[in-house]
Amino acid sequence: MNPYIPVLVMGALALVVGCVVAYGPGLLGPKRPSRLKQSAYECGMEPISKLGRRLPVRYSLVAILFLLFDVELVFLFPWAAWWGSLGEGGTEQALRVLGFVEVSIFLGFLTVGYIYIWRRGGLEWD
Amino acid sequence: MIEILIMLAKVIVATLFVVAGVVPVMIWAERRVVARLQQRYGPNRCGPLGLFQPFADAIKLAMKETIAPLSADRGLYLLAPALMAVPAFMGMLLIPYSIGPHGYVTRLSVGLLLVLAISSVQVYGLFLSGWSSNSKYPVMGSLRSAAQMVSYELSLATVALIPALLAGSLDMVEIVNNQRGGVLNWHAMHYFPLGLLPFVMMVIIAHAETNRSPFDLPEAESELVGGYHTEYSSMKFATFFMAEYAAMWNIAALTVALYLGGWGGPGVEDLYSSSPVLGFILGCAYFLIKTAAFMVFFVWVRGTLPRLRYDQLMSFGWKGLLPAALGVTLLMGALKTFLR
Numbered sequence: 001m002n003p004y005i006p007v008l009v010m011g012a013l014a015l016v017v018g019c020v021v022a023y024g025p026g027l028l029g030p031k032r033p034s035r036l037k038q039s040a041y042e043c044g045m046e047p048i049s050k051l052g053r054r055l056p057v058r059y060s061l062v063a064i065l066f067l068l069f070d071v072e073l074v075f076l077f078p079w080a081a082w083w084g085s086l087g088e089g090g091t092e093q094a095l096r097v098l099g100f101v102e103v104s105i106f107l108g109f110l111t112v113g114y115i116y117i118w119r120r121g122g123l124e125w126d
Numbered sequence: 127m128i129e130i131l132i133m134l135a136k137v138i139v140a141t142l143f144v145v146a147g148v149v150p151v152m153i154w155a156e157r158r159v160v161a162r163l164q165q166r167y168g169p170n171r172c173g174p175l176g177l178f179q180p181f182a183d184a185i186k187l188a189m190k191e192t193i194a195p196l197s198a199d200r201g202l203y204l205l206a207p208a209l210m211a212v213p214a215f216m217g218m219l220l221i222p223y224s225i226g227p228h229g230y231v232t233r234l235s236v237g238l239l240l241v242l243a244i245s246s247v248q249v250y251g252l253f254l255s256g257w258s259s260n261s262k263y264p265v266m267g268s269l270r271s272a273a274q275m276v277s278y279e280l281s282l283a284t285v286a287l288i289p290a291l292l293a294g295s296l297d298m299v300e301i302v303n304n305q306r307g308g309v310l311n312w313h314a315m316h317y318f319p320l321g322l323l324p325f326v327m328m329v330i331i332a333h334a335e336t337n338r339s340p341f342d343l344p345e346a347e348s349e350l351v352g353g354y355h356t357e358y359s360s361m362k363f364a365t366f367f368m369a370e371y372a373a374m375w376n377i378a379a380l381t382v383a384l385y386l387g388g389w390g391g392p393g394v395e396d397l398y399s400s401s402p403v404l405g406f407i408l409g410c411a412y413f414l415i416k417t418a419a420f421m422v423f424f425v426w427v428r429g430t431l432p433r434l435r436y437d438q439l440m441s442f443g444w445k446g447l448l449p450a451a452l453g454v455t456l457l458m459g460a461l462k463t464f465l466r
Contacts (some may be wrong), residue, residue, distance in 0.1 A: 001129055006232035007240070010137045010219050011212065017145055018211030021368065023204075025188035025361035038196045040261035040311050059273050062440075066276045069448070073283045076455065077239060077296065080287050083462070084294030100463040106457055114449065123444045125437035 045088055061122060079103055131256030136231045140218035144372050150180035152371045157317055163221050163429030183364075190360040195261060198357065201256035207358070207365040213244045214369040217376030222302045224389045224409035225398050237298040238290050241380060242283055245335070248373060249275050255366070256282065256354035267353030270343050270436060277443040278334040278341075284451035285331060288324045288458050289313045290386040302388035306395070314385040317461050324454050327383045327447060329423075332377045334443065335368060339428040343436050378420035389413040 079099060086092045117123060152168065152178060169176035194203060198466060220237045222230040234240060249272055256268020290296050292313050293304035295326025305312050314325035334341040355366045391412035396403025434442070 001133065003232045003234050006133055006137055007234075009134065009217060010141060010216050010231065011367070012377065013137060013141050014212045014215035015208065017141060017215055018208045018365070021145075021360050022207040022211060022365040026192045028188055029191045029360055031191060033193070034194075035287045037193050040197050041263060042261075055269060057268055062273045062277060065444075069280045070283070073280065073287070076284075076287055077290070079459075080291040081235075081294070081296045083291065084296075100459050103459060104456060107452060110452075111449075117394070123252070123441060125440050126438045 058125065065117065065122065068113075069110075072106075075106065076103065132228070134280060136228070137416075139232050140223075141215055144217055144375060145215055145368070148375045149368045149371045150184075152374070152421060153183065153367075154427075155422070159422060159425040160429050163426070184361075188361050189366045191240050192360040192362065194292055194359075195259060195331070195357050197260040199258035199260060202254050203357075206251050206255035206258060207362045207369075208251075210248055210369040211365050211372075213247040214253075214372035214376065216244055217372060217379065219244070220298050221376075221383050222299050222388050223379075223381045223413045224406050225394055226402060226406055226409075228345040228406065229389065229409060229452055233299045236296050238286060238296040238301070239300070242279075242286060244441070245373070245380075246275075246279055248369070249279075251369070252354055255358065259354075259357035261357050264354050264356045267356070271337055271354060274337070274341065274343060274439060274443070275335060278331050278441060278447070281327065281443065281447040281451045282331045282335055284448070284455055285324045285328045286380070287386060289456055291455070291462065292316055298383060302390070303382055305387040305390055307390075309387070311384060312385060312387040312390070317465070320454075320457065320461070321385075324451070324458070325381075327451055327454070328381050328385060330372075331426070331447065332381055332420075333427060334439075336374045336377055336424075337376065338424055340431040340433050342428075342433060343438055343439055374416065374421060374424055378417045378424070379413075381420060382416045 082099065083096075086096060129176040157179070158168045158176065159224035169179040172182045196199075219446050220234065220241050222233075252275070253268045253272040256264035256266075256271075259265070289301050289304075293301040295301060295304075301313075309315060310318075312321075314321050333339070337343075355363055358366065391408070391413050394405055394409045394412065396405075397408055
């Protein structure tokens with residue numbers, strides 16, 4: 001059997017259970033909507049300002065940095081998985097050292113970028 | 127045919143175990159343990175030791191009116207709780223819980239990647255819930271928690287990579303099997319005491335990823351009311367809590383599988399060779415005990431540590447954990463290359 005079938009089955013089951021839990025009981029409770037109940041939460045007052053969709057620019061910086069480092073991580077995963085396929089011999093040891101040196105160089109480049117981000121204040125929160 | 131039935135049974139048991147087993151027990155246990163830590167009694171009226179408290183809570187919440195703000199973005203607002211629940215309830219998909227061919231729901235050669243991928247989907251539910259509420263506190267809460275989870279996810283992926291490196295495989299079953307044969311073979315004990323470094327980081331990240339105290343900024347009651355789920359009521363509100371407890375269990379199970387030997391413990395393999403059923407049950411028991419201990423640790427930390435400030439949280443994640451995690455990865459790679 002294809003090992004991905006349980007992934008789909010479990011996803012479907014989790015979706016069903018999640019929907020039943022989240023939406024099912026909505027049919028049980030009373031329904032007496034009123035303007036006050038349906039207003040946005042503001043400590044009991046009418047919200048005076050509409051929420052504009054303007055966000056601190058910090059958050060988009062976090063998103064960009066996350067993308068950068070996440071892509072970098074994707075390159076490390078094959079390196080980790082690759083060890084299992086190597087045997088014990090001398091050539092294999094040479095390959096291991098080569099792999100390690102390559103990853104070191106890769107992370108070295110990354111560190112330069114990381115230091116640049118840090119020095120330019122990309123990681124500061126005010 | 128039999129194969130499909132066994133698969134279905136495993137999937138159903140694994141899902142319902144989290145939804146109907148872990149979640150109610152954790153709701154009860156968290157309140158009891160925190161009460162003990164704060165020298166109170168905690169729930170003790172519903173049934174023996176207050177054991178029926180979660181069910182009382184669930185029935186009460188289910189009978190409540192569902193209120194949605196008029197300003198909400200209707201479709202996304204309704205979608206968010208389910209989006210949060212689905213990845214959380216799928217958590218046991220790839221974690222090996224016992225010995226033998228029936229000790230896991232499924233095994234994939236890219237298992238660890240899929241575990242990380244599923245757990246990261248939760249950020250969407252969390253962010254959309256606040257965003258679609260279109261109300262101040264939820265938007266702020268969801269922005270904060272999305273940034274927090276995304277930042278710590280980097281360190282999580284790095285630290286989760288180290289056991290894969292030590293085992294030489296991304297298959298969760300292989301990773302657990304690599305830790306067979308006693309405590310000293312656990313990945314947390316590899317290259318003692320260096321293996322403890324990524325393990326401790328993993329424990330810290332587990333708290334940040336599940337928005338638990340001391341990293342529970344998204345829910346900081348004193349500043350953000352309730353954070354991203356302020357505008358949710360009735361069982362939609364409860365769904366977020368269920369998803370959070372399920373996510374705690376998932377990350378605890380992942381930590382146990384990656385660093386604490388999974389189902390491994392004294393006597394499992396001997397018992398399995400003489401009686402597969404008993405060995406299987408003993409393996410399950412060890413797995414459950416380890417994961418449950420981790421869950422109690424979550425509560426203990428919550429009862430002990432004060433909340434961080436948001437800038438402390440972010441600078442700890444970006445300037446402390448991330449470079450440390452990358453450094454430890456490189457160190458482990460070097461040890462594995464040259465020490466053998």
